[in-house]
Amino acid sequence: MLELARTPELCAEITLQPVRRHGVDAAILFSDIVVPLAAVGVELEIRPGVGPVIEAPIRSAADVRRLRALEPDEDLPEVAEAVRLLCAQLEVPLIGFAGGPFTLASYLIEGGPSKAQTKTKAMMLSRPALFRDLLDRLAGIAAAGLRAQVRAGAAAVQVFDSWIGSLSRPQYERHVAPPTRALFSEIADLDVPRILFGVGTGYLLESMAATGPDALGLDWRTPVSEARRRLGPDIALQGNLDPAALLAPTPVLEDEARAVLAGAPSTGYVFNLGHGVLPDTPPGAPGRLVELVHEHALEAAA
Amino acid sequence: MLELARTPELCAEITLQPVRRHGVDAAILFSDIVVPLAAVGVELEIRPGVGPVIEAPIRSAADVRRLRALEPDEDLPEVAEAVRLLCAQLEVPLIGFAGGPFTLASYLIEGGPSKAQTKTKAMMLSRPALFRDLLDRLAGIAAAGLRAQVRAGAAAVQVFDSWIGSLSRPQYERHVAPPTRALFSEIADLDVPRILFGVGTGYLLESMAATGPDALGLDWRTPVSEARRRLGPDIALQGNLDPAALLAPTPVLEDEARAVLAGAPSTGYVFNLGHGVLPDTPPGAPGRLVELVHEHALEAAA
Numbered sequence: 012m013l014e015l016a017r018t019p020e021l022c023a024e025i026t027l028q029p030v031r032r033h034g035v036d037a038a039i040l041f042s043d044i045v046v047p048l049a050a051v052g053v054e055l056e057i058r059p060g061v062g063p064v065i066e067a068p069i070r071s072a073a074d075v076r077r078l079r080a081l082e083p084d085e086d087l088p089e090v091a092e093a094v095r096l097l098c099a100q101l102e103v104p105l106i107g108f109a110g111g112p113f114t115l116a117s118y119l120i121e122g123g124p125s126k127a128q129t130k131t132k133a134m135m136l137s138r139p140a141l142f143r144d145l146l147d148r149l150a151g152i153a154a155a156g157l158r159a160q161v162r163a164g165a166a167a168v169q170v171f172d173s174w175i176g177s178l179s180r181p182q183y184e185r186h187v188a189p190p191t192r193a194l195f196s197e198i199a200d201l202d203v204p205r206i207l208f209g210v211g212t213g214y215l216l217e218s219m220a221a222t223g224p225d226a227l228g229l230d231w232r233t234p235v236s237e238a239r240r241r242l243g244p245d246i247a248l249q250g251n252l253d254p255a256a257l258l259a260p261t262p263v264l265e266d267e268a269r270a271v272l273a274g275a276p277s278t279g280y281v282f283n284l285g286h287g288v289l290p291d292t293p294p295g296a297p298g299r300l301v302e303l304v305h306e307h308a309l310e311a312a313a
Numbered sequence: 314m315l316e317l318a319r320t321p322e323l324c325a326e327i328t329l330q331p332v333r334r335h336g337v338d339a340a341i342l343f344s345d346i347v348v349p350l351a352a353v354g355v356e357l358e359i360r361p362g363v364g365p366v367i368e369a370p371i372r373s374a375a376d377v378r379r380l381r382a383l384e385p386d387e388d389l390p391e392v393a394e395a396v397r398l399l400c401a402q403l404e405v406p407l408i409g410f411a412g413g414p415f416t417l418a419s420y421l422i423e424g425g426p427s428k429a430q431t432k433t434k435a436m437m438l439s440r441p442a443l444f445r446d447l448l449d450r451l452a453g454i455a456a457a458g459l460r461a462q463v464r465a466g467a468a469a470v471q472v473f474d475s476w477i478g479s480l481s482r483p484q485y486e487r488h489v490a491p492p493t494r495a496l497f498s499e500i501a502d503l504d505v506p507r508i509l510f511g512v513g514t515g516y517l518l519e520s521m522a523a524t525g526p527d528a529l530g531l532d533w534r535t536p537v538s539e540a541r542r543r544l545g546p547d548i549a550l551q552g553n554l555d556p557a558a559l560l561a562p563t564p565v566l567e568d569e570a571r572a573v574l575a576g577a578p579s580t581g582y583v584f585n586l587g588h589g590v591l592p593d594t595p596p597g598a599p600g601r602l603v604e605l606v607h608e609h610a611l612e613a614a615a
Contacts, residue, residue: 127556127591129557129560129592132555133557133561136560136561137562176513176534179533179536179555181572211513214516214534214535231481232481232482234482253434253481255431255434255435255438256438258431259438263438267438289429291431291432291435
């Protein structure tokens, strides 16, 4: 996985496959959120069926201080090269990709994927200044990686802070929103849409919007109409079909997709799944969904 | 684990330990939500570090029809016996325990714990009548198990439908709320408080309250004051300190607990954690928390 993400031709090929096969309107760079961590020297591997596993999890102030900044040109030139290859071939925009600071911190502190993020929260609550230092560094790494992708041609960027939904709102606002805000302001000059996404974050949307992204990705738990009502028209929304709908028979998939589209605003909205494509998804289903959404868009425009 | 849950003396002993050690104001029966499934003949084991694993996951209508009703007196007499032993020794109320229909269905369909509940949702969307039949049976099993616990002396019951937070609100209302409502009305005559709990369900609270429980358990993501505002004074609330706070130094734990107590209403409220005690919790921390909550209650009463 790490090798694929760092081999420009293969990374480009994997990124292109869903565009060719399903006819989607944008591509998202194939990568993993831990790729930049490996590039700054964090020893890790991505284990099949498990996810990223960190050799020496972060426990101490010395561990945090060892996490250096990302210099994309030297540390990760393959990603920019993949973006350049892609932009030469793609007829649709390419979305750049980075992990958000809390989710990256969780991997580093837990040593791998975790349900309850116990160690992460223990550090957050017990050593808030150290935790903040770590998140500031990770926000810097994410910003540097996204800047390199945009310079190479990415037309938008999405920050996946997938696990922030394990935090209470006061915890998010105190410990995670400030470095996230720094991340978005650090790349504001790039003048591309900046999207923020997390899973199970319906109760956090206002706090996430306040960190400064141009768009929020919604999972399937928050109706798009509710998000628009709560957040107002100045932030774009993206989402939010339950990926499990792609495993249902076509008429059910169509009903579920139409329900999402019926509640979506006519502007400032991008149809998307509410989370990643599930491994058991029948290969023909995403293409059928794309057709349905395109038909809907044509009808709406007519 | 299954053996412990079905050995009355051991089950009672494990249930008593936190009461003796930490001085909590109620005991909750030690068990696992799959115990009644094993009792009606579902082949399963509880694997350490994994959770319940079902030998032959439910896939077909024939599989669903094989799931028979629970006859607690014949199938699971050990649980009522444990409750009787406990009620003879306890000076605080005992809370009975059952799994909710969606969470039990998830285990049966997925074959074990699952992050995305893909197969469960696929059945729910593709074969809603079959899925409903399954959930009706599971609600019946839960109701029968709770009735036996109350008859043996339990003073309240809690339904753990832990995983309903993976559903959208329309999905919950269509597929899960009706069997849950049936469960609560089936045990309404018992005249004990009936509590419903799920993780990450802030966006579902109104729909959960409409299924008829007397109280809702809240995880740490929804402020108690917000839940009270949204649900009104007629349903009691329970929660909701982040269990990770127990891993923080005492002053931080105290701050976090005081923040929960400060937002809680003066009536119709039970202080609790927002989810289970985490494995890494220092053994002294729960007792300190109980003391703090008792002091707060005395101050509030003074």
